[in-house]
Amino acid sequence: MQKLFTRKSLSNASMYIIAATVAAVSLLLGISIGSLSIPFSTIIKILFSAWLGLPLSGGDAPDDLVQIVMMIRLPRVVLAFLVGASLAVAGAAFQGLLKNALADPYTLGVSSGASVGAVLVIFFGIQLPLFGTFTLPIVSILFGLATLALVLLFTRAVERQMSVETIILAGIIFGAFFSALISLMIALTGEELRQIIAWLMGSVAMRGWKYTVLLLPFFLLGVVLLLLNARELNAFAFGEAAALHVGVNVMRRKIMILTGASLLTGAAVSVSGTIGFVGLVVPHMVRLVCGPNHRLLLPLSLLYGGAFLVLADLLARTIISPRELPIGVITSLIGAPLFALLFFRRMKRKM
Amino acid sequence: MIDVLEVNNVSYRYQRKQVLYDITFTVEKGEIFGILGPNGSGKTTLLKLLSKELSVQSGSITVNGRPLPSFSHKEWARFAAVLPQTIDAAFGYTVKETVELGRYAHQHRLLPMWTEEDEQAVDAAIHEVGLTEKAGESIERLSGGERQRAYLARALAQNPELLLLDEPTNHMDITQQLHLLNQLVRSAKEKKLTVIAIFHDMNIASLYCDRLLMLKEGKAVALGTPEELMEPALLHSVFQSPVNKQAHPTVSKPLLAFLPERGLSAIEQRGLPELLTWTTMDDCIAITAAEPLKVLSSALVGSGFQWATHFVNRQVSKDYNREDAELEMKQYLRKRGLPVSSTIGMMTAVDIHDAVCIYEKQDAFSLWAVVTAGVGNAVDAAHAWKRKQFEQKIGTINMMIFIDGTLTDAAYVQAVMTATEAKVKALYEENVLDPETNTYATGTSTDCIVIAATQTGTAFSYAGTITPIGQVIGRVVYEATKEALRRYRKRRDFS
Structure with missing residues (x-):
């Protein structure tokens, strides 16, 4: 009954408002805190002047401050936000479609595929003529998409119905194989070891706007695809047969959802490496608060996942500054206890 | 009265195994039509063909003359609703959210709007199965019988003309069974629904069905009213078990009792x-x-x-x-x-x-x-x-x-x-x-x-x-x- 109470007492609108506020504040915090502290008001003025052309007096913000905000801090928090949002939404969708609490964006092996692409680029020092420094994310994202296609083709070859169990198994098979390939390259490498490990642990540092721009179209496409399938995801929660019975075109919707979630995952991995935990746990935490309805779960996971990664990145770069910790370590270090606490309280209430 | 559903010479085979042979029958509007048979007789396959879970391989299924494959999934869901034996209980969904899914097929714009009509259909369906007070409860907190009633409400919210039931009372005790079936028959009669149902209990089938189709090893062995079909000799041959027939104490339907095999007494x-x-x-x-x-x-x-x-x-x-x-x-x-x-x-x-x-x-x-x-x-x-x-x-x-x-x-x-x-x-x-x-x-x-x-x-x-x-x-x-x-x-x- 307690849970019912919490769910009833918060209207959907107020849940959105809270989540949006949390996201905005975390973005501001991310920009504000660093080797040089910048007050919120200054940040807002700088943003307004940059976007809306409002005049900015030199007293408010010197030029170097504008540079720091616009060229260093803002792209970093935006990238962190987009990556966190991508992983959380993809995780929510995978968990809903695969009906598996342990599913996360990495379950289908798309991330392993993308990683293989990235590690290959570092291992062989490849630089494609047209893309330059963009080579790594582009190769990586192509590998991610190819992996999805492989997994789906293999699943379909095994079983025409493409049941979720078969999809998960196929994903695990390909994921394991690609992980082994990565380990193989790590074992054979010499000079690039540190670079590969650093990339694998994940980071959103020093990427600038270019990576954000690369991620953005995939992000938008993936999120729109998944939001359009929120009702179908609810239907899938009752099993594929039940979804079919209420009129869902199961095969088409399943492929749409898998594609959307994989686009988000592949793109996120290609720009930031494999950052763990966000995609697994943020959807669970959001579910504890708002229930399993995907019409609410997906947008809220987006906002909270983004905010979560911005804050994790903030911690990663400030705790032992000027050195930076790998962001993947931080997500788990703060995420696990947070989840444990929420889970504990929820189970206690149920008794 | 129009024939609502015609099944013509339908056969089906899984890769190596033929499970249905030339099934032909017609179900009329408003009829409660039962499918009976031992396990492996093909009754679930037949129902899956009707619910479009499987596609027809040979023969045809038509509704008012229109072939089944020409219906899109959504169109078919507006016409036919399914209540299976069990549905995975989706964790955390409330009864109302569960029933709302029944309106899926009725919302067919790119950005679906939840209309007043949808809301009313959902409330009416929940009311009909007597779960109004539990509409806000999580589905997994309900008893087995209540949960199945919630799924019945979802099926009713689809506003179907045809209800397909696959042993809907399989996991219930006798009180819950009768409760659900009474509710079902009442709804069916009120809304002139056609019902096609698989039953494993012949007595229940005989009590609730207007006509029965009996399957054995994928073949239709009998089709008729319960009175015609509940013949001990026929049932013995279908179920491979001796059966005794008696009169129901108060309803003009036959009651059947299987006889256990006894050793030399x-x-x-x-x-x-x-x-x-x-x-x-x-x-x-x-x-x-x-x-x-x-x-x-x-x-x-x-x-x-x-x-x-x-x-x-x-x-x-x-x-x-x-x-x-x-x-x-x-x-x-x-x-x-x-x-x-x-x-x-x-x-x-x-x-x-x-x-x-x-x-x-x-x-x-x-x-x-x-x-x-x-x-x-x-x-x-x-x-x-x-x-x-x-x-x-x-x-x-x-x-x-x-x-x-x-x-x-x-x-x-x-x-x-x-x-x-x-x-x-x-x-x-x-x-x-x-x-x-x-x-x-x-x-x-x-x-x-x-x-x-x-x-x-x-x-x-x-x-x-x-x-x-x-x-x-x-x-x-x-x-x-x-x-x-x-x-x-x-x-x-x-x-």
Whole structure:
């Protein structure tokens, strides 16, 4: 009954408002805190002047401050936000479609595929003529998409119905194989070891706007695809047969959802490496608060996942500054206890 | 009335195994159509074809002439709703959110809007299955029966014309089953829904369905009303199990009982005398059967048809007269340590030591008759109406006939007739008169009869006077009654 109470007492609108506020504040915090502290008001003025052309007096913000905000801090928090949002939404969708609490964006092996692409680029020092420094994310994202296609083709070859169990198994098979390939390259490498490990642990540092721009179209496409399938995801929660019975075109919707979630995952991995935990746990935490309805779960996971990664990145770069910790370590270090606490309280209430 | 659904020569095979062969049937609007068959008979496959979970391989399924494959999934969901055996309980969804999914097929724009009509359909469906108060509860907190009702509400929210049910009550106890099915039939009748349902319980199917299709190994073996289909021979061949058919006590539908396979019973191994144990106590005769016998009797305790292991003929004093005789008799039985629910209990004022017992062994069967007779109460049935009043005395001629054989209901009734006729003849020859009318008595006012059969061994369809068993019943009862009367008179004259 307690849970019912919490769910009833918060209207959907107020849940959105809270989540949006949390996201905005975390973005501001991310920009504000660093080797040089910048007050919120200054940040807002700088943003307004940059976007809306409002005049900015030199007293408010010197030029170097504008540079720091616009060229260093803002792209970093935006990238962190987009990556966190991508992983959380993809995780929510995978968990809903695969009906598996342990599913996360990495379950289908798309991330392993993308990683293989990235590690290959570092291992062989490849630089494609047209893309330059963009080579790594582009190769990586192509590998991610190819992996999805492989997994789906293999699943379909095994079983025409493409049941979720078969999809998960196929994903695990390909994921394991690609992980082994990565380990193989790590074992054979010499000079690039540190670079590969650093990339694998994940980071959103020093990427600038270019990576954000690369991620953005995939992000938008993936999120729109998944939001359009929120009702179908609810239907899938009752099993594929039940979804079919209420009129869902199961095969088409399943492929749409898998594609959307994989686009988000592949793109996120290609720009930031494999950052763990966000995609697994943020959807669970959001579910504890708002229930399993995907019409609410997906947008809220987006906002909270983004905010979560911005804050994790903030911690990663400030705790032992000027050195930076790998962001993947931080997500788990703060995420696990947070989840444990929420889970504990929820189970206690149920008794 | 239009034919709503036509299934024509539908066959289906999974990779190597053919599961349906040329199924053809038509279901009319408003009909409740049942599909019956043992496991593996193809009934679930047939339903999956109807729900579009599987696509038709050969033959055709049409709705009002339009072939099934031409319906999109959404179109079909607006026409037909499915209630399966079980649905994975999606964790955390409320009843209302679950039922809302039923409106999926009715929202067909790119950005679906939740309309007033949707809201009303959902509320009405939840109300219809009686879950309005639980609309906000999580689905996994409901009981199995309530959960299935929530899924029924979802199916109803689809506003379908056709409901497809796959053993919808499989995991419920009998109360929940009836509750759900009553609800279902009521909704179906109110909304003129057509229902196609798989049932595993033939009695439930027979109670609720207008027509039934019986499948066996993928082939349709029978199609018709429950009355037509519930034939023991047909069911035996379909379910490979012997079946017995009876009338429902209050509804004009047949009831069926499967018969368990029994090993060679004690009776067949040993015969009637070894099966029955006779004990004479100071005030009663108790006969105990090693295995239950099927009994038709007019006894004070255990009247009508029932299965019994104990048969008691109790001697009471001549002035025993109690309103609550049955209750008192039950207490008496309980005091004697007898299982009341499987005991046939009679009373007599006659000294039970004068009971006559005759055993007759034939090739095909054996028969054992136990008679006590007293005629202090003798009555001529033909002239009983002339008597002003009956004194309720415990009188009487009590007959117990044990038969080693299988009797039909008709044979039981004829056994009663034959025994009664033989008794009348014995009374006539012993010159027993009705003291008031001074005519030959045909019995006493409180006579009692028990016909008990093992229901194993030779089958007897009839037990009239022309049949071998009837002839033995007649002769044995005649002889036993005469002997019992002689003993009765001897004791009376002696005292």
